[in-house]
Amino acid sequence: MKTDPRAVLLIQCPDRPGLVAAISSFLFAHGANITDLDQHSTDAEPGAYFMRLELQTGGLDVTLDRLRELFELQVARPYAMQWRLDLCSERKKVAVLVSRHDHALLELLWQFQRGDLAADLSLVISNHPDLRAAVEGFGVRFEHVPNDRSQRPQAEARMLELLADADVVVLARYMQIVSEDFAARFQNRLINIHHSFLPAFVGADPYRQAFERGVKIVGATAHYVTAELDAGPIIEQDVARVSHRHAVEDLKALGRDLERRVLARAVRWHCEDRVIVHGNKTVVFA
Amino acid sequence: MKTDPRAVLLIQCPDRPGLVAAISSFLFAHGANITDLDQHSTDAEPGAYFMRLELQTGGLDVTLDRLRELFELQVARPYAMQWRLDLCSERKKVAVLVSRHDHALLELLWQFQRGDLAADLSLVISNHPDLRAAVEGFGVRFEHVPNDRSQRPQAEARMLELLADADVVVLARYMQIVSEDFAARFQNRLINIHHSFLPAFVGADPYRQAFERGVKIVGATAHYVTAELDAGPIIEQDVARVSHRHAVEDLKALGRDLERRVLARAVRWHCEDRVIVHGNKTVVFA
Amino acid sequence: MKTDPRAVLLIQCPDRPGLVAAISSFLFAHGANITDLDQHSTDAEPGAYFMRLELQTGGLDVTLDRLRELFELQVARPYAMQWRLDLCSERKKVAVLVSRHDHALLELLWQFQRGDLAADLSLVISNHPDLRAAVEGFGVRFEHVPNDRSQRPQAEARMLELLADADVVVLARYMQIVSEDFAARFQNRLINIHHSFLPAFVGADPYRQAFERGVKIVGATAHYVTAELDAGPIIEQDVARVSHRHAVEDLKALGRDLERRVLARAVRWHCEDRVIVHGNKTVVFA
Amino acid sequence: MKTDPRAVLLIQCPDRPGLVAAISSFLFAHGANITDLDQHSTDAEPGAYFMRLELQTGGLDVTLDRLRELFELQVARPYAMQWRLDLCSERKKVAVLVSRHDHALLELLWQFQRGDLAADLSLVISNHPDLRAAVEGFGVRFEHVPNDRSQRPQAEARMLELLADADVVVLARYMQIVSEDFAARFQNRLINIHHSFLPAFVGADPYRQAFERGVKIVGATAHYVTAELDAGPIIEQDVARVSHRHAVEDLKALGRDLERRVLARAVRWHCEDRVIVHGNKTVVFA
Structure with a gap:
């Protein structure tokens, strides 16, 4: 009804x-x-x-x-x-893929629980078992699907089964590469949070890259995943000032706050049908 | 044509x-x-x-x-x-009232000169003669109209003559009170820059007030002038972080940068017909 | 050891x-x-x-x-x-007072759990029983102490017993006035989050006040509580841009994010001995 | 004295x-x-x-x-x-190199005139004659030294003569490459403003690059010039939010405001001896 x-x-x-x-x-x-x-x-x-x-x-x-x-x-x-x-009453089904970092996931679970996210967050898949209790505490299903370079095809096959119903899939600090096929299956429906101000610091360990470059501002970027790593359409970005006083660990701590806010905004906008992809860019009616 | x-x-x-x-x-x-x-x-x-x-x-x-x-x-x-x-080709005629602080005025003159302000900045009136050379250097007419509490009616009468053609009047740190009549003559066309984050620190010397309250953020507010001091519809605001290290003079220096940006945005939006006043609030289609 | x-x-x-x-x-x-x-x-x-x-x-x-x-x-x-x-190894004992809004509390519990808060969050007191399960889920003691105008003395007496060990008390959207005596007992150790950019919008329902004033920026303020409501030394503030599109409920949602970040920073700085109160202002070595 | x-x-x-x-x-x-x-x-x-x-x-x-x-x-x-x-009374001698864009230069001249820049801005060199009147209007010497790929050695030789006394050289949107020798002559004293959030969008036309990548935030970076283009120690950065509504020209207009603020801060900090270069990074005691 x-x-x-x-x-x-x-x-x-x-x-x-x-x-x-x-x-x-x-x-x-x-x-x-x-x-x-x-x-x-x-x-x-x-x-x-x-x-x-x-x-x-x-x-x-x-x-x-x-x-x-x-x-x-x-x-x-x-x-x-x-x-x-x-x-609007036909809420999108959101599934989240996560590894061990819980901050971006918890923000989504929290907003979902509070009713701030106009969607159904119905499934969390992780390549680690660690976050089961935290997720199930929110009344959300948790599935552990081991994944690494050696077993990617089987892992993705299993995930595709689990994700058969999902309208949107969110990579909330999921530390595995997804295959081109997987990305293509969820074209414009697969949202990643990258822990830098893209296109700066593509790839691994961006906070260390930022530290070593000596930037005075760090950022986070939510984007749709495409075949090319960290190069898909950007949905949202945000930044924070830093200085010489910030060690890499400080950047990571600051970044956690940025990542969860940026990803939560991107997911909310997607779920409220506020994002249109046009070429490799987005129009966001926020 | x-x-x-x-x-x-x-x-x-x-x-x-x-x-x-x-x-x-x-x-x-x-x-x-x-x-x-x-x-x-x-x-x-x-x-x-x-x-x-x-x-x-x-x-x-x-x-x-x-x-x-x-x-x-x-x-x-x-x-x-x-x-x-x-x-759009019928550009608004902008007149600026100013006292001795030149930063907000210069920003407007500069934007006007560069073509960033879709308006004709055709007249500057000041209660001090100091800024004549600076203004005339931009090819803009400068009129010195002395004004203070004792001669307000005469001063305003003279200004009203000069402003007969003006579509919008900008108080760019004009340190004199304008009368209710004057404000009413330019209803929703008289823009002031207040050097605080209104409604905090209404009245005189707001940077000193901010310093004494120990705020961690200072601001500036562009608003339409109404009969009630510093209480008219807000067009634009912006802020900057401060700390215990900022003395009153530092707040003023930071504030100069805020004031000119905030006022310039407000004037540009007004001149591009982006602002609608509704009650004591504005709708800004920026 | x-x-x-x-x-x-x-x-x-x-x-x-x-x-x-x-x-x-x-x-x-x-x-x-x-x-x-x-x-x-x-x-x-x-x-x-x-x-x-x-x-x-x-x-x-x-x-x-x-x-x-x-x-x-x-x-x-x-x-x-x-x-x-x-x-530094002698961590401060933090107690939190809260009513029904859980966002600021949860942020503190979360940071505490992750080890980002160099303190022991050992007790939550609420005048409502609603948040018991959420708090106890973090392994933190929860005490329900009913409180309102009619029973304030008894409620505060009971809380003072519970808070005998507390080094710092945090009002994380605690919707009851605390007495002057209570505030004095925790001088410079009682931190409140006010949901506006103080000194603008003192008192009740500040987001509605902000909406009605038509501000273009809203804020939140963490401060030490003194006898005078919302007038104690400010520790930290932050702001977010808003527009005519934001209804009161939107301001509240935005504000939740501001409140939890601002309060968490203030509590962390206090617990790391980074805040010195001087008169009605703070020096924050952040 | x-x-x-x-x-x-x-x-x-x-x-x-x-x-x-x-x-x-x-x-x-x-x-x-x-x-x-x-x-x-x-x-x-x-x-x-x-x-x-x-x-x-x-x-x-x-x-x-x-x-x-x-x-x-x-x-x-x-x-x-x-x-x-x-x-502090022995103020640094600042020389500015500029091409046709005047915004960053004017900000420096303006701050110098107002006394906000604790330095002597004594010389402006341009590879175009356009800005002579504007510069001389501030009472500052202007030298036109044509420069392009074909005549770089002669141009730099002439500039080195003119810059013999300079303590710091500022590239305020100087659209010519400087040679390694030139950069080495002014090691840690040659400040450039790059119109992007480095290390994103190195090289030419960064606003177009940013537009095409569809970023939601643009930036500007002030850095010391080294032999490697756009890779020297970063002194200061700042950013502004943008959206799909911003065309390339809008990004450039926004960027002008960023560039002048970022460059002015970097130059002021350098002139107040607040910047220490360490490896390819800076410590800024601002």
Whole structure:
């Protein structure tokens, strides 16, 4: 039973005059009241157009499925749109992959528990057994799937079974490489937190790299995972000032705070349908 | 002769279903292509609706004046809108009032000179003669109008003559109180920079107040001036971290940098028609 | 048995020439190696001097108690110092008072569990029973002490019994006023988190006050509690940008993140002997 | 005639017990009153020690030159120190190299004019004639020295003549590569502003690189120039949030503000003897 009549319409198409009129007139004609609207068009030629609408669906004159059919025929096709329309009450299923560092995971569990994350966090998979008690304490299923270079195919096969239902998979400091196939299976639905201000300090031990370069600011980056390591579309970043007084361990401690905040924001925005991937970049209607 | 075909439409009205459709359909029908759109509606009941549109007017099927007439009749009245539609090429005339501190004024002159401020900065009035050379060096008119408690009415009368043409008046560290009448003459067009994070430290010498309170962050606030001192609608604020190491003079030096940035942003947003005043608050489509 | 040979020496005295030489020569003569040193002197006349030293005590030629006696006689008295010298291994006992909001408390429990908080978080007292399971899940004692205006004396008497051992008491969104007597019992050891950028928005419901004032930045403030509400020495503050899009509930959600970070920093600094109170201000050697 | 009796002592040496006592006792014995002290020691083994002291020299019992001799013999040699002791009244001579972008240069000129920069900005050299009037308007000498790949040796030879007196050379958006020899001539005295958050986006057109990577934060970096492009010791960095709404031109405009603030801070700190270079990193006692 759905009690929340809100829906989100996400649109991506070539920019053309009349788009707003076509979309908003269609919705108004069918009783879908717009409560929030955000849009963006790129300066490039030919321009790309992006739109996010929040609708009240309580007054619809047709079913939601019928509205989707009509929208496809009357609006989406003429304007060559990629689009989707989802009820907010159909919450996304989030699964988290983690190794031993618990900070980013705990932040997600906590926000989920408090109701700050509009999604169902239903599964945590780890290549280590350590965090079982912490996860199960939140009433969330925990699965231990050992993984390393030697057993990656079997590990990923097992994880894919477990993730069959997942709408989005979050790498919350998961210290294993995922294969290209795995990444491709969750295209634009696989979110990683990298513990540096990308594209600086790609690869391993970025806090040590940052320490050795002597930067005065460190950062964290949440991004969609693609075949190329640490090079996928960036969703969110944040930074903190540091100085010569910060040893590597201090950077890691500061970084933990950055990582969990940045990842939590990225996951929340994804789950609220606020992120559109365009090439290797994102449009975030936050 | 206008070479820039862009215009901005600003709207404020009670929130009702169909607003976006009505506005966008009207514009599309007359060949006004929407290139940017931002909107906001308050959660309160009854809701208030705010919209800012950037339009290309090159393809209009009527004159801009006729478009305004038609919009008033067909869209604005039915929805009880307050609105205005202005060509970007009709730049606002900005006048600055200043005393002896030059930092906020110089930032504005600099941005104006570089073309970063989409407005005409055509007049600076000061109650001191000190800054004449600096201002005239930018090719901007400077008028010295002595002012203090004893001669306020005469001073303001003289300034009102000088400001007859001004679209917006900026108090860039103008150390004289302005009368209620003066403020009322420029309602929502008189911008002040207050050197604190309002509503903390209202009144005189806010950096000393901040020092004595021992705050760890100082700020600056740009706001529209109303009859009540330092209590008008806030346009923009920014802050900087401080510590026990900062003496009052250090806070002032840090504050100069905050003040000029905050004021420059507020003035730019106002001049680009990005600010709507609603009650004692602002909606800023930045 | 102490395994950590580090100690912290905190000093506060009138500023006079020769202070650094007197202190460092004394310590060197007794084999106390300085590993960190921070100092501050105020510009005011007569100046006040503050110093924080970290020492290695492994090479001392006398016991720590004897070092204290000699320091008092030979250095502290001649320079009229207030001072203390504590081993880092003697961790402070932290007790937390909380009502129903768990975010600030959980952050402290979490940092404590991870070892990021150099202190023993040994007791949580709440005027509501709700958080018992969450607290006990961390292996920390939870006591429910009902409290409201009508039963404050009894409640505080009971809490004082429970807090007999506490070195520092943290109000982590404790929604009851504490009496002047209670505050005086824990002078400079009672830390509160106020959910605004003090001194703006003193008192109840500061996020609503901030919303109504239309500020563009909200904040949180950790301070020592004194007899005057929300007016004690500020230890730490932080802020986040907001806009017209943020409803009161959004400010509260943002604020939760600010509150827990600001309070956790303040508690950590206090527990690491990094904060010296001077008048109504703090010197924080962070 | 010197009226400012303050001096700064900068020290760098291997970390050893007794350093603070040796230095402070020596100074106290000769009547040099310490008014500010900052120090740092690295965690690495063997540790490196850094110290910055501000002294009042009005009560010295010997001349400053004699104090230097005695310090070298009695303190610096036994502890293997690199050090220098300079009167604050002997202001550093700053020369600026610039091409056509004026923002970073103007900020320096402005701070110099206002007295916020404790140095003498005495010379601006440009490979373009455009900024002559702006520079001379501040009463500062301007020299046009054409420079490009084909005439670099002659250009640098001419600049070295002009810079014979300069204590520090600032590249304020100087769009020419400097030779290794030139960089070596001004080792740890040649400051560049790079318009990105290094080490991200090394090389040309970093704002375009940032735009194409889709970062959510852009930055600027002030660093000492070494033989390797954009890889020298970082003095200061700062950042600003951006989004999909920022085109390359918007990033450049935002960046101008970052660049001038970051460069101005780095130059001020250098001129106040607050920066010590250690390997490829800096210790900044700001």
